Amino acid sequence: MLAGGTMLYYNALQHGLSKLPQADPAIRANIQTMADEFGWEYVHRLLADVDPISAKRIHPNDPQRINRAYEVYLLTGQTMTTWFKLDQGQKLQYDTLKIIISPSDRSILHERIALRFKMMLEQGFLDEMKTLMSHPRNHDDLPSMRSVGYRQAWEHLEGKTSLDDFIFKGIAATRQLAKRQLTWLRKEEGVIWLDPMEPGYLKKLQQQVDEFLA
Known part of the structure; x- marks a missing residue:
């Protein structure tokens, strides 16, 4: 039995995880510098311009997730939404209630x-x-x-x-x-x-x- 809690964990168990690219410290640092100068709401608007679905899902006051979503786009040229639509790997092989x-x-x-x-x-x-x-x-x-x-x-x-x-x-x-x-x-x-x-x-x-x- 799995009880909770954080639905992201259950979703990962049920559908598998998307193979997102590894973090890039240099890009993350650049995004942080931008946020320090203009604020995270500004970075959130930049994210909304390229990935409106992720921006709608992520709160403007959630710097960690904003940073990651924008980092993925800058690193790969593909949005996090696109990555999530790709093959997520091993799915749960059991019936669930x-x-x-x-x-x-x-x-x-x-x-x-x-x-x-x-x-x-x-x-x-x-x-x-x-x-x-x-x-x-x-x-x-x-x-x-x-x-x-x-x-x-x-x-x-x-x-x-x-x-x-x-x-x-x-x-x-x-x-x-x-x-x-x-x-x-x-x-x-x-x-x-x-x-x-x-x-x-x-x-x-x-x-x-x-x-x-x-």
């Missing part, structure tokens, strides 16, 4: 996101961040430190936002992430959707599993 458990009422999802974020704070999330920030190798431009929640916490602990603003931004960023995940999931074929708020949903889940394994 794909079940998505998500409340159909988005207000319930939003309430649970807010509750989860506040529980993280109660369980010491900011103390964890202080420990991470004290490590000499960590900085706010690391991919891990730019992930949802961590980016907002770093800004708050640097004194750039109040506690209330930090909580608001953290919850908002998590809701945006959930929206992107649902958009991705709606594109999946052969998926069974179950609403955890509906009576008897666990029984329906068990029935689906039993029928698949029969």
Whole structure:
């Protein structure tokens, strides 16, 4: 059973990975210099000019993925979208049962996101961040430190936002992430959707599993 989480991992397991070219440090450095001078939104617009599909998929505030997508184009003359359409290699050779458990009422999802974020704070999330920030190798431009929640916490602990603003931004960023995940999931074929708020949903889940394994 695979549960999660990051749909990119599941997609790679199911369909294989495209054989993208290796990173080129010189090109990456040039893109970084451009971003330092003009901003990542400018680089994102350059990417949109040559690869609008990737640009639509990648947020303008996601420098790591913008850099990689534009690097692939500059390095090969082909967009990342084109590379993804090429043979992705070994596909999963087994039948799969794909079940998505998500409340159909988005207000319930939003309430649970807010509750989860506040529980993280109660369980010491900011103390964890202080420990991470004290490590000499960590900085706010690391991919891990730019992930949802961590980016907002770093800004708050640097004194750039109040506690209330930090909580608001953290919850908002998590809701945006959930929206992107649902958009991705709606594109999946052969998926069974179950609403955890509906009576008897666990029984329906068990029935689906039993029928698949029969």
